[in-house]
Amino acid sequence: xxxxxxxxxxxxxxxxxxxxxxxxxxxxxxxxxxxxxxxxxxxxxxxxxxxxxxxxxxxxxxxxxxxxxxxxxxxxxxxxxxxxxxxxxxxxxxxxxxxxxxxxxxxxxxxxxxxxxxxxxxxxxxxxxxxxxxxxxxxxxxxxxxxxxxxxxxxxxxxxxxxxxxxxxxxxxxxxxxxxxxxxxxxxxxxxxxxxxxxxxxxxxxxxxxxxxxxxxxxxxxxxxxxxxx
Amino acid sequence: xxxxxxxxxxxxxxxxxxxxxxxxxxxxxxxxxxxxxxxxxxxxxxxxxxxxxxxxxxxxxxxxxxxxxxxxxxxxxxxxxxxxxxxxxxxxxxxxxxxxxxxxxxxxxxxxxxxxxxxxxxxxxxxxxxxxxxxxxxxxxxxxxxxxxxxxxxxxxxxxxxxxxxxxxxxxxxxxxxxxxxxxxxxxxxxxxxxxxxxxxxxxxxxxxxxxxxxxxxxxxxxxxxxxxxxxxxxxxxxxxxxxxxxxxxxxxxxxxxxxxxxxxxxxxxxxxxxxxxxxxxxxxxxxxxxxxxxxxxxxxxxxxxxxxxxxxxxxxxxxxxxxxxxxxxxxxxxxxxxxxxxxxxxxxxxxxxxxxxxxxxxxxxxxxxxxxxxxxxxxxxxxxxxxxxxxxxxxxxxxxxxxxxxxxxxxxxxxxxxxxxxxxxxxxxxxxxxxxxxxxxxxxxxxxxxxxxxxxxxxxxxxxxxxxxxxxxxxxxxxxxxxxxxxxxxxxxxxxxxxxxxxxxxxxxxxxxxxxx
Numbered sequence: 001x002x003x004x005x006x007x008x009x010x011x012x013x014x015x016x017x018x019x020x021x022x023x024x025x026x027x028x029x030x031x032x033x034x035x036x037x038x039x040x041x042x043x044x045x046x047x048x049x050x051x052x053x054x055x056x057x058x059x060x061x062x063x064x065x066x067x068x069x070x071x072x073x074x075x076x077x078x079x080x081x082x083x084x085x086x087x088x089x090x091x092x093x094x095x096x097x098x099x100x101x102x103x104x105x106x107x108x109x110x111x112x113x114x115x116x117x118x119x120x121x122x123x124x125x126x127x128x129x130x131x132x133x134x135x136x137x138x139x140x141x142x143x144x145x146x147x148x149x150x151x152x153x154x155x156x157x158x159x160x161x162x163x164x165x166x167x168x169x170x171x172x173x174x175x176x177x178x179x180x181x182x183x184x185x186x187x188x189x190x191x192x193x194x195x196x197x198x199x200x201x202x203x204x205x206x207x208x209x210x211x212x213x214x215x216x217x218x219x220x221x222x223x224x225x226x227x228x229x230x
Numbered sequence: 231x232x233x234x235x236x237x238x239x240x241x242x243x244x245x246x247x248x249x250x251x252x253x254x255x256x257x258x259x260x261x262x263x264x265x266x267x268x269x270x271x272x273x274x275x276x277x278x279x280x281x282x283x284x285x286x287x288x289x290x291x292x293x294x295x296x297x298x299x300x301x302x303x304x305x306x307x308x309x310x311x312x313x314x315x316x317x318x319x320x321x322x323x324x325x326x327x328x329x330x331x332x333x334x335x336x337x338x339x340x341x342x343x344x345x346x347x348x349x350x351x352x353x354x355x356x357x358x359x360x361x362x363x364x365x366x367x368x369x370x371x372x373x374x375x376x377x378x379x380x381x382x383x384x385x386x387x388x389x390x391x392x393x394x395x396x397x398x399x400x401x402x403x404x405x406x407x408x409x410x411x412x413x414x415x416x417x418x419x420x421x422x423x424x425x426x427x428x429x430x431x432x433x434x435x436x437x438x439x440x441x442x443x444x445x446x447x448x449x450x451x452x453x454x455x456x457x458x459x460x461x462x463x464x465x466x467x468x469x470x471x472x473x474x475x476x477x478x479x480x481x482x483x484x485x486x487x488x489x490x491x492x493x494x495x496x497x498x499x500x501x502x503x504x505x506x507x508x509x510x511x512x513x514x515x516x517x518x519x520x521x522x523x524x525x526x527x528x529x530x531x532x533x534x535x536x537x538x539x540x541x542x543x544x545x546x547x548x549x550x551x552x553x554x555x556x557x558x559x560x561x562x563x564x565x566x567x568x569x570x571x572x573x574x575x576x577x578x579x580x581x582x583x584x585x586x587x588x589x590x591x592x593x594x595x596x597x598x599x600x601x602x603x604x605x606x607x608x609x610x611x612x613x614x615x616x617x618x619x620x621x622x623x624x625x626x627x628x629x630x631x632x633x634x635x636x637x638x639x640x641x642x643x644x645x646x647x648x649x650x651x652x653x654x655x656x657x658x659x660x661x662x663x664x665x666x667x668x669x670x671x672x673x674x675x676x677x678x679x680x681x682x683x684x685x686x687x688x689x690x691x692x693x694x695x696x697x698x699x700x701x702x703x704x705x706x707x708x709x710x711x712x713x714x715x716x717x718x719x720x721x722x723x724x725x726x727x728x729x730x731x732x733x734x735x736x737x738x739x740x741x742x743x744x745x746x747x748x
Contacts, residue, residue: 087575089633107567107571109564192593192594193594193627196594196595196596196599196627197627199596199599200596200598200599210598211598211601211602211619212602212605212606213602217606218599218602218603220600220603220632220633220636221591221631221632221633
């Protein structure tokens with residue numbers, strides 16, 4: 001965001017109405033926008049246009065969006081936000097596990113879309129900072145120091161690993177599978193229970209009100225997310 | 231169906247005459263035994279009786295014989311009695327005396343009396359036997375029709391007729407019924423499988439609508455009777471009358487004909503009942519579909535017309551509108567678009583539930599988390615309304631599909647929020663009791679009339695809402711569908727003081743391995 005070049009967004013969607021709407025909104029927000037309507041064109045433009053962020057619709061005429069997502073993720077590191085009419089949690093998990101950074105169900109409000117774009121771009125920038133902060137919660141990755149509202153918090157190794165994983169993906173939903181394989185190394189059904197308990201314990205330590213979590217939010221059926229609070 | 235009546239009917243149908251044991255010996259042997267007995271008695275009484283009186287003993291034997299052993303053995307008994315009496319007791323003993331005419335006359339009388347009694351007894355017995363046969367037939371038919379009355383579907387009729395033939399005729403039966411224009415073997419006795427030839431017999435009988443008998447030595451008679459009513463021709467009743475059958479062929483044939491016509495009628499009856507039921511469900515489905523269509527078109531068109539109205543007025547009158555009016559119109563359109571979106575989601579959910587495409591993903595679920603998530607979802611609608619949450623400490627994780635259960639809670643909270651007057655709190659109470667999770671969402675609203683507590687879970691049933699915040703009429707039926715998919719129950723009851731409680735009960739077992747990571 002430091003240079004004068006506008007941020008480039010590549011949108012992949014074959015609906016003319018959505019294309020028009022996205023172009024109008026995004027350009028008025030000062031983004032450079034390129035819109036393609038097929039998976040084939042998306043692969044070409046992702047290389048040539050060199051976007052900073054990708055908006056991807058899952059229902060494409062020539063390839064399933066999830067497959068395209070996997071193909072792109074083999075070499076593309078920029079944030080990808082999926083826009084889809086598929087509202088089932090299974091589809092969200094599928095997309096997130098395939099490498100999407102976020103998932104937005106159609107129809108969506110423009111404010112929501114812009115907020116998600118901002119979070120995705122912010123994550124891109126923030127990943128280099130050694131101390132992560134959101135609201136009153138601070139996590140120092142280097143020293144393993146965690147403070148909530150200024151007070152130091154003592155975490156068990158598992159709790160810390162879990163929090164660290166969420167911090168690394170802050171603002172992005174981390175799926176159950178991803179958490180289980182990264183923190184516990186396996187994704188058995190008995191681990192699901194352990195995960196719930198660990199989340200609950202972690203909330204009691206870092207949340208002002210564990211019953212109404214502010215930072216560590218649940219995405220039902222999908223996973224958990226560390227919310228970025230300004 | 232038949233078990234309680236098999237015993238007596240079988241006995242009746244055996245048609246055994248009185249004096250079963252005697253009758254099983256040949257009549258002649260019995261006759262000789264009678265004569266021997268009479269002779270022994272005469273021998274014992276000889277010192278005390280005149281020869282003429284001894285003849286009375288033989289007369290008694292003749293009468294007994296006539297009553298019991300039929301005409302021809304009786305004639306033998308009479309002749310032997312006359313001879314023995316003459317030979318043994320008429321003086322001079324041990325010689326046949328044909329001189330005494332009166333003795334000859336008495337012997338002749340004896341013969342006539344024996345024959346007359348025998349004939350009379352035989353005809354009386356025939357009448358009794360005929361009556362018994364009639365009665366047994368009647369009771370067999372009665373048994374069958376009673377089973378038919380109890381039979382509510384085709385398969386019950388089929389098994390009733392097979393069972394009745396097995397028990398009353400002691401034979402095996404098979405039922406061929408027409409299905410999709412072809413004659414198919416539908417049911418048989420357990421130990422009977424018709425061979426190719428027998429199937430051909432049945433097919434012939436069916437196409438020609440004629441009965442057929444096919445005798446095969448050592449096997450029995452295979453009979454085919456077409457089933458026919460005035461309007462229908464459902465199939466063929468095939469029976470293998472084995473030698474073990476106790477009825478006379480004539481009787482069996484008569485019974486079979488009656489069975490066949492009764493079966494045809496019963497099959498027709500269940501078919502008509504089925505058609506009537508089908509028509510009934512079709513009618514109620516049509517009614518429901520009409521209601522659904524009305525509702526859907528209303529719910530889709532209303533927001534659409536607002537949106538269209540707003541957009542066209544901005545396009546055409548945009549310049550003349552004040553900024554505040556402009557904004558108000560747009561907000562209105564956006565709210566309606568949201569409403570449209572919610573309605574479409576609910577329709578999709580309902581369709582998923584009704585088509586059984588909702589696959590439950592039950593995972594250990596933290597109830598506090600679940601309730602927290604639901605509160606976050608309704609936060610915007612609730613505004614400043616207070617929600618009192620009661621969760622006992624140490625609540626175990628409960629296996630639930632969190633996404634769907636969240637939808638239930640959000641729906642219930644949303645409903646409660648709509649109906650409860652401003653400023654009153656909502657309440658959520660969770661508890662665990664003997665393998666059941668109970669979640670109660672209560673409000674301090676007006677409640678629901680007692681008679682409508684069940685109706686609110688019906689599709690497209692709407693309770694008028696204050697301030698016109700009308701719902702889709704789908705929310706609660708979706709909730710119920712989800713809860714029932716979990717094996718649970720969802721019901722509503724009015725609170726003692728005013729307000730409504732919606733109570734969710736889901737059974738669960740805590741069979742997780744209880745390992746908890748540090």
